[in-house]
Amino acid sequence: MLTPPRAGGLGVVALLVVLTACSLGAESPQDSGPSVSTSRPTEAPSAEPSSPSTEPGSPEVVGTVATGLAVPWGIAFLPDGSAIVTERDSRRVLRLTPGEDARAEVSELGEIVEAQPEVEAGLLGVAVSPEFATDSTVFFYATTDVDNTVFRATLTGDRLADPTPILTGIPKGQIHDGGRIEFGPDGFLYVSTGETGDPGLAQDPESLAGKILRITSDGDPAPGNPEADSPVWSLGHRNVQGLAFDDADRLWASEFGSSTFDELNQVEKGGNHGWPEVEGTGGGPEFVDPLVTWSTDDASPSGLAFADGSLWMAALRGERLWQVPLSGDRPGRPVSLFAGDYGRIRTVVATRPATCGWPRPTGTAGARPPRTTTASCSSPPGGVEEGRRPVTPAEVEEGRRPVTPAEVEEGRRPVTPAEVEEGRRPVTKPRSPTVGTPAAGWSGSPARGRPAPPTW
Secondary structure (H helix, E strand, O other), X not given: OEEOOOOOOOOXXXXXXXXXXXXXXXXXXXXXXXXXXXXXXXXXXXXXXXOOOOOOOOOEEOOXXXXXXXXXXXXXXXXXXXXXXXXXXXXXXXXXXXXXXXXXXXXXXXXXXXXXXXXXXOEEEEEEOOOHHHHOEEEEEEEOXXXXXXXXXXXXXXXXXXXXXXXXXXXXXXXXXXXXXXXXXXXXXXXXXXXXXXXXXXHOOOOOOOEEEEEOOOOOEOOOOOOOOOOEEEEOOOEEEEEEEOOOOOEEEEEOOOOOEEEXXXXXXXXXXXXXXXXXXXXXXXXXXXXXXXXXXXXXXXXXXXXXXXXXXXXXXXXXXXXXXXXXXXXXXXXXXXXXXXXXEEEEEEEOHHHHOOOOOOOOOOOOOOOOXXXXXXXXXXXXXXXXXXXXXXXXXXXXXXXXXXXXXXXXXXXXXHHHHHOOOOOOOOOXXXXXXXXXXXXXXXXXXXXXXXXX
């Protein structure tokens, strides 16, 4: 577990990362990472290395949560603060409960027996229902003997019960199976799939391979998809293993390149992200360019999380954590963290240590004490997961944190002294998702509507 640097106005967030050792499971050569480049969408990607930046500050590792896991792949948090972890090759579903001295108690909840591990395939992603408090439901992505499948299961006490397929027919392969699943702020489940080593499937709108899918909790195409009868949200992906929503509800995806460039994409509704016609940027107006690219030696990206104004991307072959600060809709200079210190990093997720039972980060000498959210781990996504927090009496007294135009537009309002005293937070109204820009159709050109990124 590590603590990112503090950003003004945000609570302290901890990042929980999963390390994966090569000796515990085979990986294909594409699990690859040292030169980083960000280019304007219309330019060819630069192969010139850029010096790592240290501007956002340096996170620190505060402890090891668990050891001895067999190819851990996915992590998702329950409302009580415990974490569900999947093991790709064993098919086991584990529960990590915060214990003393930064260690977690590890217990087995069950197995997804339908999973058939093989090279990169097996039991992969996990997501907890936004309505877990009432439905006790957890979702899994697993490779079976015939396809990749999204399962829904019920967690009853300490046992996982009745894993049921809700979306089947996703092509499977020994490699490039995707597998990350993430609930969006709109309440729908986003699913990343790979092209299974058959690049042409990524451009086939009838295939579920090489796509990002958007479905309901029953596995049906979600309302508002580009095609009403299709779960496909975007196409042209090689192998997306990381999905994350930022504080503006935009969807980001980390994606394995082939031999030249790995990618960080801002995913657009109906967008064609280019593979296999293009790797990196410069593919033409019919494609959506990545906003950041890396040499495959530096990255081979897997998990992705958003916290404290930055995206945090796990790197397998790159054996590091990448921090990508966001300013508006522009990514800043990527920062290389812990290069070579901890081996291959598979997954990164954000949690709130002060309230979830995980270790509390310590402050820095001479610095303002770290702020922690006062929302409990069972708070709805609108509070904890969006990074908002109650305004403290000290901030009211000192006149800090004025209300921004964005808060006014979203229906937020200043917190009164009475609310501060009672521990309440600003009231918000539900927001519509702002994930990408609709395209006219699969063959049309996605409307970008965003400025070009900086060139380093």
